[in-house]
Amino acid sequence: MPLRGDEVDANLPFEETELLFRRVARDGVDDTGTLLPSELNTMSFDKTIDGAPSFLRSAFSIPEDVLHTACADEKDVSNWLAYEISVGALPSPIVGKDNRSFDVFPVHRPLTQCGAHSVIATCHTNDSTRAYTLPPRSVRNDLRARIATRLRPARRTAVTPS
Amino acid sequence: MPSYAARATIIPQPRISVADILSRMASQSTSKLFDREIERAYRSRYTSQYHTNRTRIYDWINVLSKVTSLKDNWNSYGSPAPSTVAVSGAKEILEYLADAVIAPDNLKASAEGGVAIILSGAGKNRAIIESLNNGERYMLLYDLDGGNETFDWPAGSSAVESIRKLKDHLRGLILAT
DSSP states (O other): OOGGGGGTTTOOOOOOEEEEEEEEEGGGTTTSSSSOOGOOSOSSSSSSSGSOOOOEGGGOOOGGGGGGGTTTTTTOOOEEEEEEGGGGGSSOOOEOOOEEEEEEEEEEOOOOOOEEEEEEEETTTOOOOOOOOOOOOHHHHHHHHEEEEEEEEOOOOOOOOO | OOSSSSOOOOOOOSOHHHHHHHHHHTTTTTTHHHHHHHHOOOOHHHHHHHHHHHHHHHHHHHHHHTTTOOOOTSSSEEEOOHHHHHHHHHHHHHHHHHHTTTSEEEEEEEEETTTEEEESSTTEEEEEEETTTTSOOEEEEEESSSSSEEEOOGGGGGGGHHHHHHHHTTOOOOOOO
């Protein structure tokens, strides 16, 4: 059962080696098992930070948690796949066609039912406030393509008999 | 009693002999004849591919109608369902691809809100053309090492340049980035 929002420390910083988990539909990968960039959203219904690509941080979750209804808006995603990427593998910075540079970093955004919920945010490079900024299309696609090709199938947690 | 045996009929044959063929060939250089045969074979293959592809495109247009039945949050990540604007844009792009004899691998809803046409090419080269709900259309050329480039997909006949870039990429051209 995934940890709830009140069971996690939202101020715990991310380590470079920490993993970020994401569920992937079985038809969302190509013939090599690589995630299709079109499966990653850079925003959903709004342009706020909560519309950014969503992941679970490994400090408070295991890969199986991404397939739990509590972390999938109550949808049955039990037949989906769990993929992972390390924080250090996030592509950052990304420079757009207009030469503007964006830093890419994870932000912990615990939800009531899913305490490990995090998003991959972007801000202008050298912005000391790290305020979330929605980058232009070329940067967003660059981000999608690089994350999609760096995500790997998650190593499942071994189930030990109780 | 009627006879059902095949009648021996004489079918008139054109008056052409091996000697005639050889003499005709002698009037043209061998390389010219070779080139002509290659061109004929290529044209025939292209025509065949064109018709096959056009037939397949109608299959993808049928898939498009299934994509329209998706609801908001179809992927549990808050993505909007494809709109009619996105679907009609995707249909137009599919027509262009059919004319250019480029067959998609797959067609899916895009997590960005819209329709994604998925293509794979030589080696690690891949491409996605997205027609989004806000009317935006673009082509993402990428490879499995993460190299990528985004181009707008213009409406109308100016898509010719996009088709050329797409073909080059699918043939295996290495991305500049």
